[in-house]
Amino acid sequence: MASLKEEVLSRRTFAIISHPDAGKTTMTEKLLLFGGAIRDAGTVKGKKTGKFATSDWMEIEKQRGISVTSSVMQFHYDGYHVNILDTPGHEDFSEDTYRTLMAVDSAVMIVDAAKGIEAQTKKLFQVCKMRGIPIFTFINKLDRQAKPPLELLAELEEVLGIESYPMNWPIGMGKEFFGIYDRFNKRVEQFRADKEEDRFLPLNEKGELAVDHEIKKSSLYDQTLEETMLLEEAGNEFSEERIAAGELTPVFFGSALTNFGVQTFLETYLQFAPSPQARQSDQGEVDPASEQFSGFIFKIQANMNPAHRDRIAFFRICSGRFERGMSVTLTRTGKSSKLSQSTQFLADDRSTVNEAISGDIIGLYDTGNYQIGDTLVGGKPSFQYEKLPQFAPELFVKVSAKNVMKQKSFHKGIEQLVQEGAIQLYKTLHTENYILGAVGQLQFEVFVHRMKGEYNSEVVMEPMGSKVARWIENEEAVKESLSNSRSLLVKDRHGKLVFLFENEFALRWFQDKNEQIKLYHPMEQEEAR
Ligand code: G4P
Numbered sequence: 001m002a003s004l005k006e007e008v009l010s011r012r013t014f015a016i017i018s019h020p021d022a023g024k025t026t027m028t029e030k031l032l033l034f035g036g037a038i039r040d041a042g043t044v045k046g047k048k049t050g051k052f053a054t055s056d057w058m059e060i061e062k063q064r065g066i067s068v069t070s071s072v073m074q075f076h077y078d079g080y081h082v083n084i085l086d087t088p089g090h091e092d093f094s095e096d097t098y099r100t101l102m103a104v105d106s107a108v109m110i111v112d113a114a115k116g117i118e119a120q121t122k123k124l125f126q127v128c129k130m131r132g133i134p135i136f137t138f139i140n141k142l143d144r145q146a147k148p149p150l151e152l153l154a155e156l157e158e159v160l161g162i163e164s165y166p167m168n169w170p171i172g173m174g175k176e177f178f179g180i181y182d183r184f185n186k187r188v189e190q191f192r193a194d195k196e197e198d199r200f201l202p203l204n205e206k207g208e209l210a211v212d213h214e215i216k217k218s219s220l221y222d223q224t225l226e227e228t229m230l231l232e233e234a235g236n237e238f239s240e241e242r243i244a245a246g247e248l249t250p251v252f253f254g255s256a257l258t259n260f261g262v263q264t265f266l267e268t269y270l271q272f273a274p275s276p277q278a279r280q281s282d283q284g285e286v287d288p289a290s291e292q293f294s295g296f297i298f299k300i301q302a303n304m305n306p307a308h309r310d311r312i313a314f315f316r317i318c319s320g321r322f323e324r325g326m327s328v329t330l331t332r333t334g335k336s337s338k339l340s341q342s343t344q345f346l347a348d349d350r351s352t353v354n355e356a357i358s359g360d361i362i363g364l365y366d367t368g369n370y371q372i373g374d375t376l377v378g379g380k381p382s383f384q385y386e387k388l389p390q391f392a393p394e395l396f397v398k399v400s401a402k403n404v405m406k407q408k409s410f411h412k413g414i415e416q417l418v419q420e421g422a423i424q425l426y427k428t429l430h431t432e433n434y435i436l437g438a439v440g441q442l443q444f445e446v447f448v449h450r451m452k453g454e455y456n457s458e459v460v461m462e463p464m465g466s467k468v469a470r471w472i473e474n475e476e477a478v479k480e481s482l483s484n485s486r487s488l489l490v491k492d493r494h495g496k497l498v499f500l501f502e503n504e505f506a507l508r509w510f511q512d513k514n515e516q517i518k519l520y521h522p523m524e525q526e527e528a529r
Contacts, residue, residue: 004289004291004320004321004357004358005289007081007357007358008275008276008288008289008357008358008359009275010079010080010081010275011080011081011082011083011275011276011357011358011359011360012080012081012082012083012105012106012269012270012273012274012275012359013082013083013085013103013104013105013106013276013316013359013360013361014082014083014084014085014104014105014106014107014108014273015084015085015086015087015100015101015104015107015108016028016084016086016087016107016108016109016110017087017101017107017108017109017110017121017124017125017128017135018109018110018111018112018120018121018124019112019115019118019119019120019121020120021112022110022111022112022115022118022121022140023110023112023140023141023256023257024087024110026140026256026257027108027110027138027140027256027262028073028084028086030256030259030262031075031082031084031262031266032073032075032084033259034075034077034262034263034266035075035076035077035082036075036076071085071086071088071100071301071314072084072085072086072314072361072363073086074360077266077270078267078270080270081359081360082270083359083360083361085100085103085104085361086100087100087101087124094422094438094439094440094442094443095391095393095421095422095424095438095439096299096301096421096422097124097439098123098124098127098391098439099298099299099372099388099391099421100298100299101124101127101128101131101133102131102298102388102389103296103298103299103314103316103361104133105133105134105273105274105275105276105277105359106133106134106135106136106273106274107124107128107133107134107135107136108135108136108137108138108269109121109124109125109128109135109136109137109138109249110137110138110140110256111137111138111139111140111152111156112140112141113139113140113141113142113144113146113147113149113152113173113253114141114144114145114146114147115147116147116151116152116155116159117155117156117159117160122159122160125160125162127391128246129160129161129162129246130389131246132245132246133246133274134243134244134245134246134249134272134273134274135162135246135249136249136250136252136265136269136272136273137156137164137249137250137251137252138252138253138254138256138261138265139152139251139252139253139254140254140255140256141255141256141257142170142173142174142177142180142253142254142255142260142261143173143174143177143191143255143257143258143260144173144174145173145174145175146173146174149166149169149170149227149253150227153166153251156249156251162246162247162248162249163236163242163247163248163249164236164248164249164250164251165235165236165237165238165239165243165248165249165250165251166183166231166235166250166251166252166253167182167183167184167250167251167252167268168180168181168182168183168184168185168189168252168253168261168264169181169183169224169227169228169231169253170224170253171188171215171218171220171221171224172218172220172224176218176220177191177255178190178191178192178215178218178220178221179191179192179215179260180253180254180261180264181224181225181228182264183228183231184238184268185264185268186202186203186207187200187201187202187203188200188201188203188209188215189260189261189264190215191255191258191260201213201215207225207228207229208225209221236248238250240272243272244272244274250268250272252264252265252268275288275359276288276318276358276359279318279385279386280385280386281294281375281383281384281385281386282383282384282386283381283383286318286319286383286385287319288318288319288358288359289319289358290319290320291319291320291321292319292320292377292378292379293317293319293320293321293322293326293328293377293378293379294317294318294319294320294375294376294377294378294383294385295315295316295317295318295319295375295376295385296315296316296318296373296374296375296376296385296388297313297314297315297316297364297370297371297372297373297374297376298314298315298316298372298373298388299313299314299372299421300312300313300314300366300370300371300372300419300420300421301314301420311365311366311367311368311370311420312363312364312365312366313363313364313365313366313370313374314361314363315361315362315363315364315376316361317356317357317358317359317360317361317362318358318385319358320357320358320378321355321356321357322339322355322356322357322360322362323355324339324340324355325338325339325340326338326339326378327339327378327379328376328377328378329376329377329378329382330369330370330374330375330376331374331375331376331377331382331383331384332371332374332375332384333369334382335369337369339364339376368416371419372388372419372420372421373385373387373388389522390424390522391439391522392468392469392470392521392522393423393424393437393438393439393469394437394438394439394466394467394468394469395437395438395439395440395441395444395465395466395467396426396435396436396437396463396464396465396466396467396500397435397436397444397461397462397463397464398433398434398435398461398462398464399414399434399435399436399459399460399461399462400433400434400459400460401457401458401459401460402457402458402459402460403457403458406456406457406458409455409456409457410451410455410457410459412455413450413451413454413455413457414434414451416455417447417450417451418493422438422443422446422447423436423437423438423443423444423447424436424437424438424492424493425437425492425493426490426491426492426493426498426500427490427491428488428490429480429483429489429490429491435464435490435500437467437469444461447459448461464500466503467488467500467501467502467503468500468501468502468503468504468506468507469498469499469500469501469521470498470499470501470507470519470520470521471492471496471497471498471519471520471521471522472496472497472498472499472517472518472519472520473518473519473520474516474517474518475496475497477516477517477518478497478517482510482514482517483499485502486501486502486506486510487499487500487501487502487506487507487510488500499519507519
């Protein structure tokens with residue numbers, strides 16, 4: 001039997017970050033096919049909320065149900081145990097999406113070659129950068145007309161501020177896509193090879209095709225040689241250390257839909273992506289191969305069946321070995337319990353998990369005991385993993401109970417749903433009116449439906465639109481008279497003061513006028529630490 005250390009070394013846990021429609025689902029499907037975790041393409045499909053009317057609760061339920069099973073997928077390839085964590089996009093983009101990135105050891109960034117870096121990719125990238133995890137880039141849809149590859153590289157550097165090392169380079173694109181010139185494996189991989197044996201063509205020591213082939217006759221081949229020469233001379237050097245530190249992203253070109261370049265990508269990814277790394281706790285670093293079981297909860301999701309109130313807590317194992325029925329302590333409360341109801345996530349099914357180790361994600365049934373960021377530890381000593389960062393919501397609504405006689409269920413519902421972490425709660429000063437903040441609009445709709453369905457509380461929502469939230473380092477410098485509709489002063493659920501600015505302009509204006517007040521964005525503070 002493999003030792004714990006060997007098993008940890010074989011784990012790769014990552015999330016795909018991309019903008020909707022860049023090809024995340026298609027890519028996931030191809031990776032699962034390689035791993036033999038699914039048999040047919042199409043299994044992961046159908047989870048796109050974008051295709052549903054967002055106000056249709058049944059559809060949301062259905063979607064959420066499916067997304068529980070497809071939010072963590074495991075497959076095996078070449079001796080590796082790979083965990084892919086889904087980062088919901090479309091309307092279900094939420095704080096959960098960000099928090100999922102806290103539970104992975106690396107990220108795969110998919111870029112649509114015709115569109116370049118898009119808004120959601122940029123937001124998710126910032127979270128990965130903050131954590132300093134390695135990011136592998138797959139530039140997708142080369143079978144279509146795309147932006148010139150050099151322009152795409154420049155965009156990576158300018159928009160995201162990360163240096164890149166192209167592992168391969170396209171030869172043409174769209175209708176004239178011949179394949180990729182693989183700098184790393186020293187070969188050309190043909191897009192349309194007549195026979196499987198001809199898929200890879202070798203290069204000679206000068207870096208040119210070593211065999212006679214009609215690709216050589218194309219001016220696109222000459223262009224690729226010129227551009228790769230340029231990359232050799234003026235591009236970044238390959239550095240495993242810089243990839244590991246998240247400073248350099250290896251870039252791969254391909255087409256997920258036609259399954260081109262995906263396997264080449266996967267094999268190189270597995271070679272350079274990190275296995276689970278040591279994590280910080282309040283008692284120092286915890287080695288993933290240490291025997292003591294530990295980990296943290298990064299997401300809580302309500303059961304898809306509203307008749308059952310239980311929830312599933314997504315738990316990232318950070319050390320040791322999980323065994324069903326084992327005793328653990330919840331560090332926050334000091335209470336012990338047995339982990340007997342657990343589930344592992346597979347692509348097309350949920351199954352009971354009996355054993356899992358560092359790097360794996362398990363689902364724990366929760367009857368309301370857990371909170372996001374909770375640490376569970378097996379045995380002694382107990383410790384707490386670092387707090388998960390708070391992410392600034394972008395959309396806000398005022399919320400109140402429709403029936404003033406039903407305040408109790410209203411408060412209970414809000415408290416529990418806020419604990420799940422998809423929405424944040426703020427209160428106005430003195431009047432203590434409730435304001436909810438979320439990263440994505442769908443969270444509000446889910447909130448309204450669940451308040452009614454699970455807490456029998458009808459709510460009135462008054463949209464406030466998007467706001468720029470900033471916390472305050474030196475609260476003593478803030479006077480209440482600074483609060484107005486353009487810079488509304490509220491308290492978060494921990495009692496901290498927060499300004500909600502009407503827009504970026506109002507924020508800058510405020511800062512110019514009130515230089516003594518030190519504002520911060522929660523993620524910027526994380527970065528500075
Ligand atoms: P997402 O999860 O990132 O949102 O993207 P998804 O994989 O669903 O892909 C979005 C669309 O882009 C899909 O087309 C998909 O077939 C297409 N696509 C993905 N990879 C490639 C590629 O390499 N080349 C080309 N040409 N297209 C690609 P759709 O028409 O929106 O969806 P569907 O009707 O095929 O389901």
